[in-house]
Amino acid sequence: MELKRRGFLGVALVGASVLAAPAVLGSGRPRVVVVGGGSGGATAARHLAMQSGGAIDVTLVEPSRTYYTCYFSNLALGGVWSFDDLGHSYANLAAVHGINVVHDWAVGVDRDARTVTLAGGGVLPWDRLVLSPGIDFVDGAVPGWDVAAQGRMPHAYKGGTQAALLAAQVEGMREGGVFAMVAPPNPYRCPPGPYERISMVAHVLTQRNPTAKILLVDPKESFSKQALFEEGWQRHYPGMIERIDPLFGADNVSVDPEAMTVDIDGVIEQVDVCNVIPAQKAGRIAEVAGLTNDAGWVPVDPHTMKARADEAVFVLGDASQQGDMPKSGYSANSQAKVAVNVIRHELLDTRLFPARYSNTCWSLIAPDDGVKVGAAYDATDEKIATRDSFISQTGEDTDLRAATFAESIGWYRGITADMFG
Template identity: 70%
Template sequence: MKLNRRGFIGTLAASGAVLSAPAVLGQAKPRVVVIGGGAGGATCARYIAKDSDGAIDVTLVEPADIYYTCFFSNLYIGGFRDFDSLAHRYDKLTGEYGITHARAMASGVDRDAMKVTLEGGETLAYDRLVIAPGIDFVDGSVPGWDLSKAEIMPHAYKAGPQTQLLKAQVEAMPEGGTFCMVAPPNPYRCPPGPYERISMVAHVLKERNPTAKILLVDPKDKYSKQGLFEEGWQKHYSGMIDRIGPDFGAANVEVRPNAMEVVIDGEVEKVDVCNVIPAQKAGLIAAAAGVTDDTGWAPVNPHSMATRADPNVYVMGDASAQGDMPKSGFSANSQAKVAAMNIRSELTGSKAFPAKYSNTCWSLIDTDDGVKVGASYEATDEKIASVDSFVSQTGEDADLRKATYEESLGWYAGITADIFG
């Protein structure tokens, strides 16, 4: 199905349908606290407030006034979007839906007392808690790199100033210089994301610095849309991109930011720009709340997105361990609507429907050369399970690839309207 803004929003009712019941007169409103204002958290907050018709008190804990989407940030690096197009405010959530925006970091969760502590010491009581903190990085996963080195070797995997820094570094590369990416191990945010980024960097260098080289150091044997990316790189950027996989030492990598060196299985490579995307885990507040396991992610009930550790705490999006869905903005938005439906049902007596989920990930390889992968999912007792999937094919004609790219633009407009109002 071709998606545009209206078409995307029109598909949302299937995963978030609810029949609301009014709160009992004289009874205090039930309280929901949502930690994290991204695709999962903001969607969940909006749907709870909107579809409960004010019967539930919703507080969004998010220190920023503006959220920059990580999805589509690669297109900014490639010069296909401006930075402001990634920026979204919370004004409609607070003004139109009555959501309280607590501009602070959550520093702790007391699940026994059902309270969230903010960085300034204030506490927020809740009847249900939503934790949607996105990702944090695994310390030491790339020897030589930590967050203190991100101004030299940026990760740019949380959108904002890091994205701007990486773009500026690419554009300032010396003639014939080397761009290096250290790709992450599974699982991580947006499986095709590193490879779309390679494509966008190649697009910039092809225009500005055509003798430059790209070195992709990848610890994985295979990756999302691999055949499509490799076909596109050969077509558009022949001879520019060199991928080193685990068989050639990519599982043994060290970086030396101050010297701008990457050490691959003992062999030193001098580079001009290095994008280090480390191994990932759930945002730190999920671990602080005690809802993560030894993997660093938060296991959830596939039917509701409530955590396995506590039925009053919900986790969605990148931070969740839920089964077959990739960690993506589309997934987070889809999961958030299921969580919102179940939270409303529990707190207001409204009807909940069986959970259904969907996801599509688009990637741009070069101008008007868009590809996609996606699936529909259902909840089982064990996991969210894929029931039907699709992927672009190699050898597609230019008109289809252009249509796929244009579809992604419609989706972005639709999903950001659905998240932020």
């Protein structure tokens, strides 16, 4: 049930004509700088270059030379995929699409001068700026934990080496040991992600360390796909997973990385592995640009994905505060295509199409036991609002669950091809 590439790219308005109109901002090509090479940024850069026929000068700023998706990292953690399966190169964006790919950190944004400053000292001018920086963590969100402790208590909630570190820690657990997760409060990247991770850790422990226990410390009263996950945990991993919610002190948690303990409302738990996923906010460059609100996110116009604070800046994906869409790779990809349509219209005078958004989040509970949730959305003046939604049902048969997992693999191949060509 792999998704057809043509159907997946339909959201990108592939029916729209690709026009290479003269630049309207001066004698040279208009310049778009994209900061962040993930699902939002890479999609925006590729589609801007491809759909403009070279009429827009596109620069992508991304420090990593290989992009490792955070989504599907749980499958690698669970041994269903390898970590190499998550890695993707930016080579095609440069060689095939003519994008100027700059591997550096964006450290400054001057919205008046319309420039981006790089850590290496370079300065990039822009006519439109696209920020898709993902997430950063809220300082002090989990007392006792900061990024200096991520070697002992990994977050594994950004692409890269953290997920592999967490996997190694799980594999090295003592027999009958305890894996703990401190889950994040809302809002956060990938709502079902922590619970898929619990499922994949349980899958590994069931095979390697069946007397081990999993302690899920969750500050939320409820979570995405809760009934589906809890049904699956009971079916596949009975007695292994204990969830502690706010009623039992999960909203008052601290950790001690050196002692490897978790303090839950005064009750000290000794653990062998601890995955701390702190509260989140927009990636730092959004704050540096002066676009974030008191909650740490960037309010955007739902019709365009423009930052409310600056009509020349577009903010995509996890960093944006846009309404009902979850912070997911699918959402970022969908939002990027809306932004591309608007940017092309403004810079090349091409046709402007109404905003269309969609999202699906798949999760794997056990090998071949996949579930999903998703929706289609409308842009209103206030927010991106849910129009129609769907979710897997408890009690589904094994063939349907296996087909749902296969569908998720098709989506992954589709979106990564859409991002990197």
